Amino acid sequence: MFTYYLDLALRSLKRNKVLTALMVLAIAVGIGASMTTLTIVHLLSGDPLPGRSSVLFFPQLDPESPVSQGHTQPYPMMDYRSAVDLWSAHRADRQAIITSSSAKVRLPDSGQPPLMLGLLSTSADFFPMFDVPFQYGSGWSADDDAHRARVAVISAGLNQKLFGGADSVGRILRVRDTDVRIVGVLKPWRPTPLFYDPWSQNFSKTEDVFAPFTSSLEINQGNFQPYTCWHVPKDPRDMVHADCVWVWLWVELGSPAKVRDYARFLDHYADTQKAAGRFAVGSERVRLRDLMTWLTARGQVPDDVRLQAWLALAFLVICLFNAVGLLLAKFLRRSGEIGVRRALGASRGAIFAQCLVEAGVIGLLGGFFGWVLTLLGLWLVRHQPVDYAHLARLDTTMFLATFALAVCTSLLAGFIPALRASRVVPGWQLKAL
Amino acid sequence: MQIQPIVAALRRHRLATLLIAMEIALACAVLCNAFFLVAQRMEMIHTNSGIDERSLAVLSVNGFEPSQAADVNARMLAGLQAIPGVQSATLINQVPFGPQRAAAGVTHDPGGYKKLIGVVDFVLGGPGTFKALGLKLVEGRLPQADDYQPAVSFVPNDAQVLVTRALAEHAWPGESPLGKDFWCDKFHFRVIGVVDHFARAQPHQYDMAQAEWTVFTPTAPGGSLSGTYLLRARPQDVQRVLRDAKAAVAKIAPDVVLDQEDSKTLGDLRTDYFETDRIMIGLLLGVVVLMLGVTALGIVGLTSFWVGQRRRTIGVRRALGATRGDILRYFQTENLLIVTIGITLGMLLAYLLNAVLMKFYELPHLPLYYLPIGALALWGLGQLAVLGPALRASHVPPVVATRSV
Structure with a gap:
């Protein structure tokens, strides 16, 4: 029966080519626009560390005192003392203290001009915690952190630029005025979004040089920029003693019990600091969010992208109404038949099924052209100067979603017209013939 | 019918x-x-930046120590002024549509947090910068030679400043802003003039009404006023002048690093900012x-x-x-x-x-x-x-x- 309906549907579609083309076009354009924007939203709200994101947590507290007007959420960073206190307490399975600055980097005695590069200052746990892939060598040890070792890990991009991609472990790099030994070279690594850095643009690249937090404080002293300050620092080059937030922490907590314990530890710390007069607010402004919750809270998907998605969906609804109207016209025109x-x-059911098959065929055609338009849309996005342009590609999920959406749309659009068509009174129609 | x-x-x-x-x-x-x-x-x-965008470009260098700032400034200013077509090369910390360098909450009371005016951008400018920007003074006076105070850490400790009309109307509604005082922590500012329009570095990040909460702070070269230079040339020369200036940096100061990303004409900065x-x-x-x-x-x-x-x-x-x-x-x-x-x-x-x-x-x-x-x-x-x-x-x-x- 289905093949017969399919044959009937194709015949009917062929009979009125203009109307068919109009319907297919309307659905295709609606699908193309919505799938392009939905794909972007889907890609942007993706999990940067699938499998591990649920055990990674971002602790926040509010060291500001006194608290300024309109400030109700903790900053995404901490002051030096709080961050170091929490880090050195070692209450989590793993903990990485992080800050970012820019530093002048060059190869000693190479004659190449110096470069200003992003320097990520962190601790040994950073690499295993975030599954950072290494091309050569490895990260540094906790011992290196403790002894303020002059070591560094560099990005694949920098290794390509300075050493032509060769194994540069053991080579010396001059960071500002200090020589550091390269202990590891990363594979190309571009977590999207750049989840670990609350300061960065969501889709920017990673830093090029990674060095121990303790050593960086000495190497790049004076070049650390505060996120914000609640007192103007006495010496803007001394962030360690300034009332500013500029350091943050990521912790790994392997079980719900550990998460509870750590949350209690954070609350206790904040309350103790409040009692000591260092904080104006205590545990009420402590947050411990897992990676995905933190990314959502931070606003991972740009407002503009979200707006575009809503716009495209409204557009799809208009296309849907359009398709319903046209299908209704088409089916009722065949009342005689x-x-x-x-x-x-x-039976009524048979007529209903026949009409739905026809709507489904239109949906599939619309889906096909919609897919082509989606590819075109994503191609256009890739050529826009936006920082997420490189991501705009259709994955399998979204490819299947395109057709699912198209067929659902057209079946939904076909439902009422098919119902109406199946209610046609035969006698009345036959009389008119 | x-x-x-x-x-x-x-x-x-x-x-x-x-x-x-x-x-x-x-x-x-x-x-x-x-x-x-x-x-x-x-x-x-169409945010009004208030400045003469068509004739301006900005050039930024970094990678030098504070102790070298005076020397870098002197070499850069002299070197840039020597480039044919440059009408003026002066010091500035930030320009509209470029990176924000100095912003802070200011209050009506010294060191206080109670009578907040709002978060404003401080544009530090050396001698000649005000004129080079092409800002339109609507009230008060231009900065004089002794208004340029050194800014050791953030801004000068005690500065004679010019504010925008938008900021003046917000901070002192219905009053003349001239001679009024405001503070940021212990830093003191006195208003000597009002400019018509002057956009902050990143106007988008604030409400439309706050896009021009800018304070022009006359500052002596050195300290936090080093490394960023405002070039003025005839509109038809700006692109070429900037290109020549970028090329000249390697000769003028071989030990500093040119900041390619932030060295642009004001026209390009605006285009990129609103992309x-x-x-x-x-x-x-x-x-x-x-x-x-x-x-x-x-x-x-x-x-x-x-x-x-x-x-x-x-x-x-x-x-x-x-x-x-x-x-x-x-x-x-x-x-x-x-x-x-x-x-x-x-x-x-x-x-x-x-x-x-x-x-x-x-x-x-x-x-x-x-x-x-x-x-x-x-x-x-x-x-x-x-x-x-x-x-x-x-x-x-x-x-x-x-x-x-």
């Missing part, structure tokens, strides 16, 4:  | 009528809000056009169907003496009725959609005048779309009435 079929014994 | 028969006919096609009306309603809601968003973005793009807004405007307009197109196609499709269905009836009417114009007007009036129903619904929807957008995107209320504009556009669209099928209907010959289908 339907009347004959009914008179010859076809 | 009698409306009654049209209404009676529409009653028999309730579902189709309702569908088209709903489509129009949605289109109306999206259209009004999309135009409103476009207008908002346009306003942003995403322009994309958004293009997208919004694109969707509006597609949406109107689809709606028009829907009207064409459905009316064509109705015309086909009513051929006999039209023939009868023609045979009974109706003119072609009568038939044409019948379909036009029918369309007008449907679109009007849609628009009425659409205006409600538009406000609903606006309320949702306001909640999520910090948008202001949709101004009322967008509604009649949207309505006119859709009426026009409806009439345009119906014209083809209606004309075809009016050409149905009366003889059809005598034939069976």
